[in-house]
Amino acid sequence: xxxxxxxxxxxxxxxxxxxGASARTREPAPIVRDAGARVAAxxxxxxxxxxxxxxxxxxAVERYHGELVKLERARASYADIQGRLAEAARRVQEAQxxxxxxxxxxxxxxxxxxxxxxxxxxxxxxxxxxxxxxxVEILARRRAGAMQDLQAARNVAELFRRQAEESLRxxxxxxxxxxxxxxAAHRAVAERRAALQRIEAHKRGPGRRPGSARAxxxxxxxxxxxxxxxxxxGAARPAG
Numbered sequence: 001x002x003x004x005x006x007x008x009x010x011x012x013x014x015x016x017x018x019x020g021a022s023a024r025t026r027e028p029a030p031i032v033r034d035a036g037a038r039v040a041a042x043x044x045x046x047x048x049x050x051x052x053x054x055x056x057x058x059x060a061v062e063r064y065h066g067e068l069v070k071l072e073r074a075r076a077s078y079a080d081i082q083g084r085l086a087e088a089a090r091r092v093q094e095a096q097x098x099x100x101x102x103x104x105x106x107x108x109x110x111x112x113x114x115x116x117x118x119x120x121x122x123x124x125x126x127x128x129x130x131x132x133x134x135x136v137e138i139l140a141r142r143r144a145g146a147m148q149d150l151q152a153a154r155n156v157a158e159l160f161r162r163q164a165e166e167s168l169r170x171x172x173x174x175x176x177x178x179x180x181x182x183x184a185a186h187r188a189v190a191e192r193r194a195a196l197q198r199i200e201a202h203k204r205g206p207g208r209r210p211g212s213a214r215a216x217x218x219x220x221x222x223x224x225x226x227x228x229x230x231x232x233x234g235a236a237r238p239a240g
Contacts (some may be wrong), residue, residue, distance in 0.1 A: 053192035060188040064181035071178050072169040081164045088157035095150035102146050146159070 005228065017159065053188070053195055057062075057185070059122040060181070060185040064178065064185045067181045071171070074167065074174040078164065078167040078171050081160055081167050085157065085160035085164050088153065088160050092150070092153040092157050095146070095153045098240035099146045099150050100175045102143055137142055156237040
């Protein structure tokens, strides 16, 4: 009778305590649940990182193409202004030659006497004197017109010279911007390529099982993911 009571008590105790203890044993620990959640979120994080890097690379390439367009425009503008400057310089030379020829013809005729000598000399009467005075006035006006033409040609040439210098500076600045944009585009593309290769390598990692924190690469483990990924991206980014 005593033996049966002991067996019954043991069975009752096992019936009361057994299921609860086994349930507590099967319940996953919080750190395991957290690790599983992080592992489950890894594909979305990887896709988000690749999307961000893709947008960054595309923007850098577009900026580079835009700078190339600006550079071509600057080169075309500089070439056009150089042509105008050469034409303006030619007009200055023509105006200078016309001025010199006018001065030689105005102050010295075919007889070797100057126009002022002809005006002051002679006893042909008042009418002849007035005719000579009118001739001198015409010559003076022509001379003034030639001087104005020469000055205008010089002003135009100076304007085009300044525009050419400004256009040259813009071309040099556009060249530098295009070079910087090209480097930035290369860096962005290389950064995305490195991230893609790194993520693919993680996917092919040996022994990795979804929900297993031990099989998760160090760069994606709880508490280390963000810092490890930032370090990996920094290491993959090419210098310069």
